[in-house]
Amino acid sequence: MSLKKHILDLRKRREKVQLGGGQKAIEKQMAMGKMTARSRILALLDDESFTEYDLFVEHEARDFGMDKKQLHGDGVIIGTGTIYGAPVCIFAQDFTVAGGSLGLMHARKITKIMDHALKMRVPLIGINDSGGARIQEGVNSLAGYGEIFYRNTVASGVIPQISVILGPCAGGAVYSPALTDFVFVVDNISKMFITGPNVIKTVLGEEISMEELGGARVHAEITGNAHFYAASELECFEQIKKLITFIPWNNTQKAKVFPPCDPKFKGNIEDIIPSDPKEPYDVRDVIKAIVDDSDFFEIQEFFAPNIVIGFGRMNGQTVGFVANQPLVLAGVLDCDSSDKAARFIRYCDSFDIPIITLEDMPGYLPGADQEHAGVIRHGAKVLYAYSEATVPKITVILRKAYGGGYIAMNSRHLGADFMFAWPSAEIAVMGPEGAANIIFKKDIEEADDPDAMRDIKVQEYIERFANPYVAAAKGYIDSVIEPSETRQLLLHAIDVSGNKSDQRPYKKHGIPPF
Amino acid sequence: MEEKKLELVEFPILARRYKTLLTIKYAQRKAYVPPNPNEIRSVIPGTIIELKKKKGAKLKAGETILILEAMKMLNKVAMPFDGKIKKIHVSKGQKIAKGHLMVELEPKK
Numbered sequence: 001m002s003l004k005k006h007i008l009d010l011r012k013r014r015e016k017v018q019l020g021g022g023q024k025a026i027e028k029q030m031a032m033g034k035m036t037a038r039s040r041i042l043a044l045l046d047d048e049s050f051t052e053y054d055l056f057v058e059h060e061a062r063d064f065g066m067d068k069k070q071l072h073g074d075g076v077i078i079g080t081g082t083i084y085g086a087p088v089c090i091f092a093q094d095f096t097v098a099g100g101s102l103g104l105m106h107a108r109k110i111t112k113i114m115d116h117a118l119k120m121r122v123p124l125i126g127i128n129d130s131g132g133a134r135i136q137e138g139v140n141s142l143a144g145y146g147e148i149f150y151r152n153t154v155a156s157g158v159i160p161q162i163s164v165i166l167g168p169c170a171g172g173a174v175y176s177p178a179l180t181d182f183v184f185v186v187d188n189i190s191k192m193f194i195t196g197p198n199v200i201k202t203v204l205g206e207e208i209s210m211e212e213l214g215g216a217r218v219h220a221e222i223t224g225n226a227h228f229y230a231a232s233e234l235e236c237f238e239q240i241k242k243l244i245t246f247i248p249w250n251n252t253q254k255a256k257v258f259p260p261c262d263p264k265f266k267g268n269i270e271d272i273i274p275s276d277p278k279e280p281y282d283v284r285d286v287i288k289a290i291v292d293d294s295d296f297f298e299i300q301e302f303f304a305p306n307i308v309i310g311f312g313r314m315n316g317q318t319v320g321f322v323a324n325q326p327l328v329l330a331g332v333l334d335c336d337s338s339d340k341a342a343r344f345i346r347y348c349d350s351f352d353i354p355i356i357t358l359e360d361m362p363g364y365l366p367g368a369d370q371e372h373a374g375v376i377r378h379g380a381k382v383l384y385a386y387s388e389a390t391v392p393k394i395t396v397i398l399r400k401a402y403g404g405g406y407i408a409m410n411s412r413h414l415g416a417d418f419m420f421a422w423p424s425a426e427i428a429v430m431g432p433e434g435a436a437n438i439i440f441k442k443d444i445e446e447a448d449d450p451d452a453m454r455d456i457k458v459q460e461y462i463e464r465f466a467n468p469y470v471a472a473a474k475g476y477i478d479s480v481i482e483p484s485e486t487r488q489l490l491l492h493a494i495d496v497s498g499n500k501s502d503q504r505p506y507k508k509h510g511i512p513p514f
Numbered sequence: 515m516e517e518k519k520l521e522l523v524e525f526p527i528l529a530r531r532y533k534t535l536l537t538i539k540y541a542q543r544k545a546y547v548p549p550n551p552n553e554i555r556s557v558i559p560g561t562i563i564e565l566k567k568k569k570g571a572k573l574k575a576g577e578t579i580l581i582l583e584a585m586k587m588l589n590k591v592a593m594p595f596d597g598k599i600k601k602i603h604v605s606k607g608q609k610i611a612k613g614h615l616m617v618e619l620e621p622k623k
């Protein structure tokens with residue numbers, strides 16, 4: 001007897017299971033404007049690269065009539081594939097099968113591919129589209145979540161972990177994405193919350209829509225849970241692919257080096273910045289004038305936009321940028337922007353990506369709301385992250401560097417390897433007006449015309465201290481540079497720090513101000 | 515994301531005023547209001563299960579005024595000092611949010 005019969009049988013089985021919840025459920029999924037789990041994987045990975053595992057896994061639940069129900073693949077697809085040739089492990093929850101609910105075998109499939117990703121030291125991508133825990137499976141589904149969180153944590157900083165929210169992701173389920181490095185959301189499709197609108201209505205009697213409570217926009221702009229926001233699933237997949245090109249496969253490798261490329265920007269970089277330190281500009285224009293091909297890949301664009309973070313390349317090598325944004329809230333550090341910058345700095349440090357800091361900031365955001373929200377604790381994260389990082393750390397002070405902000409933004413004192421300052425830099429303990437008011441309080445008060453005296457003293461302070469030369473005289477700044485030299489000097493700094501070694505005392509781990 | 519109308523505003527930090535944009539989150543922040551010791555506000559959202567005392571009642575510190583059910587717990591809301599109940603702002607069965615004014619008090623003279 002030939003094997004033909006068995007092969008035909010396998011094909012038939014595959015075909016049936018690959019339909020997930022069946023044609024009707026697929027149509028329902030598409031009517032919601034959502035792709036199916038399988039089509040998502042195929043759209044994201046390189047053509048013909050996806051290989052699936054655990055297709056025939058079935059649940060073992062017995063209670064509540066579950067023993068009579070067959071759930072194809074137990075509601076999740078797992079496998080391996082490539083993105084631009086980079087190997088990845090992937091799972092995608094299948095909403096057409098029991099609402100993508102997480103039962104024991106569903107979780108086992110996810111933890112299996114997570115273990116595989118960690119062993120193979122390749123990135124892990126999780127596509128979340130699930131109604132939550134499979135209630136019929138009771139504590140087994142809770143166990144499943146816990147085992148996923150544990151692996152997220154163990155893998156953190158070893159392999160890149162990417163979460164894509166393409167449907168509901170509620171209750172305990174949200175904590176796996178929250179533990180991963182990058183979270184992608186899509187307008188109108190992604191929903192994340194701990195307690196949903198129904199619970200809020202029951203407890204409070206308040207009506208709030210899913211979109212207002214935990215839609216894509218809320219997480220991209222208000223909570224900061226999401227790092228990338230897209231208008232459609234396909235745009236989201238393009239963002240993921242682009243991210244993959246910037247990051248290494250694991251923490252022992254370097255990100256792929258691309259052919260060097262000059263910036264597209266063809267003007268004078270100094271013309272971007274107004275000389276009046278009170279006038280705003282978009283610091284992303286400065287980054288684009290510096291990076292290869294003027295290609296800056298921004299992260300968390302809409303959350304805490306008073307600080308800008310993201311990846312670019314310098315002579316083909318991936319670099320992380322952290323830049324104060326004078327265009328928004330004058331570029332102050334506050335709770336959210338500190339949190340955003342600190343986490344990104346730690347990401348770059350974990351994955352051996354040099355950090356370039358562009359500084360132009362007036363200080364910390366004043367206000368009772370900030371103080372009570374813990375700006376001390378959050379602000380300390382930036383100090384911790386910069387001090388802890390042992391990758392090459394380079395700072396360029398463009399304009400203002402006042403007070404605590406000067407220290408926080410990768411100063412020499414926190415271990416910067418290279419400190420450059422434009423001649424427009426103002427490195428001082430505070431802004432000239434504030435400083436003059438304190439230092440010359442008596443002169444101003446006793447003058448016949450206090451306002452005129454204040455102006456004179458402010459001017460005096462500006463001339464003597466609001467410049468880079470006082471700090472340069474102490475060696476806190478290595479070099480005062482012409483703006484047009486910036487890119488060349490940064491390229492040089494990165495070139496000569498390729499073998500940087502910064503050994504710290506042994507510890508299990510530090511205790512950052514979480 | 516749909517375009518917001520962006521306008522530069524004057525933004526004071528220490529003695530300087532910067533021209534800059536505000537974020538929605540910043541624009542919507544709540545101003546600080548000092549707490550009034552003669553008001554009892556809910557610290558957790560929930561449902562008023564029982565009112566133990568009435569308006570005008572004279573109470574000692576620690577006496578239970580009402581029961582607020584929240585997170586499956588029956589929370590006793592107690593008198594913080596010796597005094598009188600000036601007004602009760604909630605009724606039995608009412609669902610309230612966090613920070614809701616429940617009771618106004620008048621301290622003992």
